[in-house]
Amino acid sequence: MDIQELFNSDVQIPSLPDVYYDFKKAMDDPEGSFDEISNIIATDPGLSARLLRIVNSAFYGFPSQIETISHAIGVVGLEQLNNLVISTVIMERFKGIPDSVMNMDSFWKHSIACGLAAKIISSHKEEPNTERFFVAGMLHDIGRLVIALTAPFNILSVFMRCKAENISLQDAEKDILGFTHADVGKHLLKTWNLPVFHQEIVSNHHQPDKNTTFAKEASIVHVADHLVNKLELGDSGESAFPSPLNSTAWNRLDLAGQISLESLGKEIQKQYDATVQVFLQAA
Numbered sequence: 001m002d003i004q005e006l007f008n009s010d011v012q013i014p015s016l017p018d019v020y021y022d023f024k025k026a027m028d029d030p031e032g033s034f035d036e037i038s039n040i041i042a043t044d045p046g047l048s049a050r051l052l053r054i055v056n057s058a059f060y061g062f063p064s065q066i067e068t069i070s071h072a073i074g075v076v077g078l079e080q081l082n083n084l085v086i087s088t089v090i091m092e093r094f095k096g097i098p099d100s101v102m103n104m105d106s107f108w109k110h111s112i113a114c115g116l117a118a119k120i121i122s123s124h125k126e127e128p129n130t131e132r133f134f135v136a137g138m139l140h141d142i143g144r145l146v147i148a149l150t151a152p153f154n155i156l157s158v159f160m161r162c163k164a165e166n167i168s169l170q171d172a173e174k175d176i177l178g179f180t181h182a183d184v185g186k187h188l189l190k191t192w193n194l195p196v197f198h199q200e201i202v203s204n205h206h207q208p209d210k211n212t213t214f215a216k217e218a219s220i221v222h223v224a225d226h227l228v229n230k231l232e233l234g235d236s237g238e239s240a241f242p243s244p245l246n247s248t249a250w251n252r253l254d255l256a257g258q259i260s261l262e263s264l265g266k267e268i269q270k271q272y273d274a275t276v277q278v279f280l281q282a283a
Contacts, residue, residue: 001151001178003187009150014093016192019044023085027078037078038069041085050088051081057278083131086194087115087138087279094145101152102145102237109234109276111138116275117224117268124255124264125220136201136217137224141236143185143202147177155237162241169238170206182206208249219249227265233272 007013022040026032041048048069055072056065066072073081097104115137122133147155154176161172173180186203200214201221208218222245228234229242250261 001154003179003184006146006150006184007187007191011150013146013149013188013191016093017044017089019047020085020089021193024082027082034070034073037073041069046092047085047088050092051084053281054084054088054278058274059278079129080131083129083135086135090139090142091279094149097145097148098152101155102148103235105280106235107141107145107237108280110228110236110239111141111234112276112279113228113231113233113268113272114138114140114221114224116271117227117264118221120267120271121220121224121253121255121264124259125216125253132195132197133217133220136198136221139185139189139198139202140205140221140225141181141185141238142188143181143183144236146184146188147173147181151177159237167241168243169241170243172241180206206243208246208252216252219246219252222246222249223253223261223264227261227268231265231269233268234276 019040022043023037026037026040041051051069051072052066054060055062055076060076062075066075076084091108094104115134118133118137119130122130127133144155147158157176158169158172161167161176162169165172170180170182182203182205186199189199189202197214197217200211201218204210204214204218205221205225208215208222211218225238226242226245229239232239245261
């Protein structure tokens with residue numbers, strides 16, 4: 001099978017809504033204004049409500065109520081708002097996958113947890129924009145949803161192969177499909193015209209050394225995914241067949257001596273419930 005066959009199937013793969021592309025165009029316009037961007041988001045009342053719910057949640061912890069999108073932009077910044085828009089619109093796009101193929105509640109809990117973990121790790125690395133790591137973590141397994149939508153019997157065959165032969169999901173995917181969910185995820189994000197940063201991290205989160213340009217960034221998401229699977233926070237199908245931690249990826253992060261996998265795990269668990277609650281409510 002070729003990846004393109006998935007995208008050419010009779011099942012329609014979700015596209016991002018026009019409001020996202022209008023928002024992104026205005027955001028990238030050097031002459032664009034906060035009011036213009038706010039008005040674009042206001043055309044989608046559901047999106048506006050979800051964004052305000054998130055920025056007023058414990059996820060940000062601002063001391064006073066934020067009542068408008070313009071205020072939100074001024075407080076969190078355009079780039080951070082862009083990442084929130086991506087997160088919320090994508091969660092809203094995938095509907096109708098039956099529980100017999102993929103438990104969507106558990107899938108998103110795992111994805112949000114991975115985003116949270118990636119954000120926490122990137123903050124310890126003093127990355128300038130930790131929100132984009134949250135998005136990368138949230139999207140790391142998005143290709144599995146495309147497979148679940150377009151080839152549900154194949155994805156069930158993958159799970160059965162893992163169970164029968166005790167192999168990783170990636171190995172089973174390669175055997176049965178000829179490619180992995182990471183490959184499909186990259187193709188989807190490219191189709192959606194999302195940043196190369198997200199495309200490459202999603203593509204390489206199991207093989208963080210594959211693209212040297214984003215090796216550190218992919219390593220952050222790889223370690224985040226490993227931790228979340230180990231903590232059993234949600235499940236994207238991988239918890240029963242987890243891949244081992246890539247020691248090179250962990251060493252590449254070169255975190256301070258007092259920051260261990262165990263301490264990161266405690267930090268993730270401390271913030272997990274509140275983060276999952278706000279994003280699932282916003283979906």
